[in-house]
Amino acid sequence: MAEPNPTRANALILVVLVVGNLLLMAGSVRRESGASLLEERLGSASQPVVGAAEKVGGSLRGLTSWIHETRVARSENAKLRAEVERLEADLGRAREQSLENERLRRLLGMRTGLAPKSVGGSVITSSVSGQSRVLVLDQGTEAGVRPDQAVVAWGGAVGRVVASGSRVSKVRLLTDPNSGVAGVVQRTRVEGMVLGTGKDTVEMAYVPKYADVVVGDRVVTSGLDGVFPRGFTIGTVAVVGEPTGASKKIEIVPEVRFGALEEVLVLLEPVGGGMLAPPETGDAP
Numbered sequence: 001m002a003e004p005n006p007t008r009a010n011a012l013i014l015v016v017l018v019v020g021n022l023l024l025m026a027g028s029v030r031r032e033s034g035a036s037l038l039e040e041r042l043g044s045a046s047q048p049v050v051g052a053a054e055k056v057g058g059s060l061r062g063l064t065s066w067i068h069e070t071r072v073a074r075s076e077n078a079k080l081r082a083e084v085e086r087l088e089a090d091l092g093r094a095r096e097q098s099l100e101n102e103r104l105r106r107l108l109g110m111r112t113g114l115a116p117k118s119v120g121g122s123v124i125t126s127s128v129s130g131q132s133r134v135l136v137l138d139q140g141t142e143a144g145v146r147p148d149q150a151v152v153a154w155g156g157a158v159g160r161v162v163a164s165g166s167r168v169s170k171v172r173l174l175t176d177p178n179s180g181v182a183g184v185v186q187r188t189r190v191e192g193m194v195l196g197t198g199k200d201t202v203e204m205a206y207v208p209k210y211a212d213v214v215v216g217d218r219v220v221t222s223g224l225d226g227v228f229p230r231g232f233t234i235g236t237v238a239v240v241g242e243p244t245g246a247s248k249k250i251e252i253v254p255e256v257r258f259g260a261l262e263e264v265l266v267l268l269e270p271v272g273g274g275m276l277a278p279p280e281t282g283d284a285p
Contacts, residue, residue, distance in 0.1 A: 117269040119143045124168065128259045131198040133176040135159070135258075139266060140167045148227055150267040156233030156255040157181060157221055158264055169266070173258050174202055174234065182225040183234050188212040191222055194234055194252065202235065204250040209243035219252055229267065 121137035139145050141164050151158040151171045159173040160181075172179050179196035183204060192207040204219060217237040223230030233255040241249035 118265040118267050119145065120263060120265055121145075121169070122263055123261050126259070126261065128173070128175075131177055133159075133173040133179075133196065133198070133258065134162075135171040135173065135261065135264075137169045137171060137264065137266070138167065140165045140169050142166050143266075144268050145169045145266050150228045150232075151264050152228075152232055152267065153256050153261055153264045155257075156235070157228055158256055158258070158261065160227050161266065171264075174254055174256075175200065175258060180225070181228055181234065182222045183219045184222040185211075185213055185237075186218045186220050188217070191224070192250070194219065200254075201238065202252050202254060204237075204252055205247060207248040207250055209246055209248050211248060213237060213240055213248060213250055215240060 119139055121139035121143075124136045124138050126135045127133065135151075135158075137145070137151075145161060145164045147161050147164060149161045151160060157174060159171045159176070159179060161169050162172045163170040174181060174194065174196055175198065176196040177198040179202075181194050182191070183194040184191045188211070190207060190211040190213055192204040194202050194204050196202055204213075207213060215237050219234045219237065221228040221230060221232045221234060235252040235254040237250055238253045239249075239251035241251070243249065
């Protein structure tokens, strides 16, 4: 292996020393701005890097601000949705209360005018599907409710009490197949017995086949059964069929919508009765 040339090595060291000296001289020379030549060169060289760093920093700050604003907006939207839901619930309750007040006003007017000796009751449960058609009320013997008392609503006859406890009672509707009430055709005074069918309609039996009964006739209670007073609406004749033997076959659509009942009156004592027609709008509660 050849030994290093001392002359070449000395020359290289001299060059390094000269360059280093020049750099030091350049670093010591000041411009009018007060910065050295070396500082200006380094600043110029680092400017693109600094600019890129500032852009990245600005983007990160913008992203952080956007995330914060998004979170705030979502929180405010959630609060607004909760407030809208609360207001909608309040509005629904107000509407329901208004409808309930209207029904109770009608019921109170009915009680005052037609059934002063009665007690109002709310429907707890109802069974209006299948053959058995019954209601359970929140009034019982403590309020004077007893079996075989008539139950009516705004619109007409509902049924009769078949069982009562201290605070609840059971009502058999007119549509129940075990139900029966004496009725009369209001227009012609033709009488018959209105029987439940286990469906949404009732039938009027024991009507002479030559009796004057037509579709659209209104049938009311006659009072002959000893339970219902005279004059409470039962329903409207929908079908007048061919006679079966000596009796017409008459189908009646009840005036009361049993599936929509919420409040009723239980007649504690028989009253003189009077025509109870539905309101002009036809919307019974």
